[in-house]
Amino acid sequence: MGAYSTRDNGGGGYSLSSLLPYVAISGLGFVGLYMLLTGSGEQFAVGEFILSVSPHMWSLLGISLCVGLSVGGAAWGIFITGASLVGAGVHAPRIVTKNLISIIFCEVVAIYGLIMAIVFTSKLNNDNDTITSSEAYYKGFALFWAGLTTGLCNLVCGVTVGISGSSAALADAQDSQLFVKVLVIEIFGSIIGLFGLIVGLLVSGKV
């Protein structure tokens, strides 16, 4: 029994990291109820906050999140696939050149993010005379949400293609006729990023 070390706090002890979500939620709830019950509930104004942030900030946050999150997804996919590819290639070095196509699929996700960020950047201009008009606010919101959608969809797509590419490399190392069939799964995964691109183009096209 003494050979195992357990994280025993003597029965009934809690670590800080397990309590933190409960502390945070009850703290926010306390503050919210206090504001509501003492008549200052209207100070929590979502619309005022949204309008007080400059439209330039919204646009540029969207553009940077687009390229940042897409590249993050591509990186995640590349390291998942690359680790499996090189690991399986120890005993089956023939698979390496053919399976580089999975890494290229992940890289394409980063290119989608790059292209969309360049398209969004072409819509920016320093129109300070009309900065408080509805059109300027709409442009800020549209670029923010289009960039965020494209970025997060590409993040998900990169992870999906990465894991599918890892499965393809491992299956190819076993039996080389399996590669093409598992590649079909990767293609289905990459259409997710394409849909994010389409939505991003649609939303920012009206700006």
Next chain:
Amino acid sequence: MATLPPIASDYCPPFAPFFGLMGVASAMLFSSMGAGYGTFKSGIGIAGMGTFRPELMMKALIPVVMAGIISVYGLVISVLIAGALTPSSYSLYTGFVHLGAGLSVGLTGLAAGYAIGVVGDVCVRGYAYQPRLFVAMVLVLIFAEVLGLYGLIVGLILNTKSSNLC
């Protein structure tokens, strides 16, 4: 000199498109997450069973196709909502309606995609051992897929309820 920001006290405030756009984003995002999880999780099972029974692999690709359909649901509602967005004469009511439509499609798509992934992974491994399980696998996958369809129905009904009275 720039003018002050507009006061947000009318029925069509300038921040109303923020919520409509949030609906577009959440529809596409969450259904992509579900579709992605379904694709890679069942893909792991398919690649694994293919090393033993490669001749059954083409029929075993069904979970991957059904996960792809989940992302199409998200795309459909995103395109519908994005077509209705305008910078002016867009009421806050319509913004919240579009947010609700997008969230309903997105979250149900996330759940359906997660179910398709787990079911697809386990069922294709069983299908490799017992080919008569194919019909059972398709039935369970259809029930998981229809969860995403329920969200799409609610999203489409909500979308018809938008009205821009300022």
